[in-house]
Amino acid sequence: MSDPILQVEHLCIDFKTKSGPVRVLNDVSFTLSAGETLGIVGESGCGKSMTSLAVMGLIPKPNGKIVSGRISYRGEDLVQVPEKRMRQIRGGDISMIFQEPMTSLNPVFSIGKQIGEALRLHEDLSGAEIHDRVIDVLARVGIPDPLKRVNDFPHQMSGGMRQRVMIAMALVCKPRIIIADEPTTALDVTVQAQILELILQLQEEENTAVILISHDMGVISQVSDRVLVMYAGRTIEEGDCVSVVQDSAHPYTKGLISCIPDIDRTKDMSLSDRLPIIEGIVPNLKTIGSGCAFAPRCHQADEACKSWETSPVQVAETHLASCRKVVGSDV
Known part of the structure; x- marks a missing residue:
């Protein structure tokens, strides 16, 4: 070890x-x-x-x-x-995946905006670079059709998909x-x-x-x-x-x-x-x-x-x- x-x-x-x-x-x-x-x-x-x-x-x-x-x-x-x-x-x-995604995700912002927020805070990237990173991490966590789902809101997703979004948020800054x-x-x-x-x-x-x-x-x-x-x-x-x-x-x-x-x-x-x-x-x-x-x-x-x-x-x-x-x- x-x-x-x-x-x-x-x-x-x-x-x-x-x-x-x-x-x-x-x-x-x-x-x-x-x-x-x-x-x-x-x-x-x-x-x-x-x-x-x-x-x-x-x-x-x-x-x-x-x-x-x-x-x-x-x-x-x-x-x-x-x-x-x-x-x-x-x-x-250090990132955290919280227990209940419906109380951890903001219902009035798209999942793409919420995932991208971490990149805006921690990395010096352009808007286009942030968008590409968000699409990439959504694909990595198994979100189907990430180019479309990036604009979805939390209520439009199942519990399993919301949990994958939480994992994407935790992973996006590596x-x-x-x-x-x-x-x-x-x-x-x-x-x-x-x-x-x-x-x-x-x-x-x-x-x-x-x-x-x-x-x-x-x-x-x-x-x-x-x-x-x-x-x-x-x-x-x-x-x-x-x-x-x-x-x-x-x-x-x-x-x-x-x-x-x-x-x-x-x-x-x-x-x-x-x-x-x-x-x-x-x-x-x-x-x-x-x-x-x-x-x-x-x-x-x-x-x-x-x-x-x-x-x-x-x-x-x-x-x-x-x-x-x-x-x-x-x-």
């Missing part, structure tokens, strides 16, 4: 509330190398999207604040750079990093597969690094080189994809993997056995104290887990898990 182009180190984010500050990200760290796909997985509210917004410099202000940590892009700390510099990086060097936040949500299975295949194909062509965010462990396991499992704003397991999926160490990760549909495994089971669940809900971040945040939902937890200071335990050479029950742990 080449040297990382993105390093997130001990990132902590607080939000102001009426009852005081709430820690929404707690000591999150990871690296990303060129051409690599990092999958970030977890339930809603675990901190996946907040992590991506922090990298993009889009944490809602004034309530949200990075209180400690570093986000280093090619040696430059994005936490410290002025907003003018962040605007140059955002969209040019960024080094693409963050895909739930890019296949609300799409049917066939279109999901097409969108994921498209992202990986374009990644291979440009050697782009990808952060793929999803609540679906099945999707993450199919396309990621490495996996980061998050829970309640914390990293609880990380490692290469094969190791995390086949030899998961944290009970939460095991629960996510057990929820992946398997026709061969479930065809002879009763309905109740076919649909495994992780009992309970993600805790309210306001009430989390010391100890393992997953302990209230964990069948393996004991009293010591409730007060154990969460820290990563080495499972394998490239595999860490924050669980005191990990086999071989001396905690």
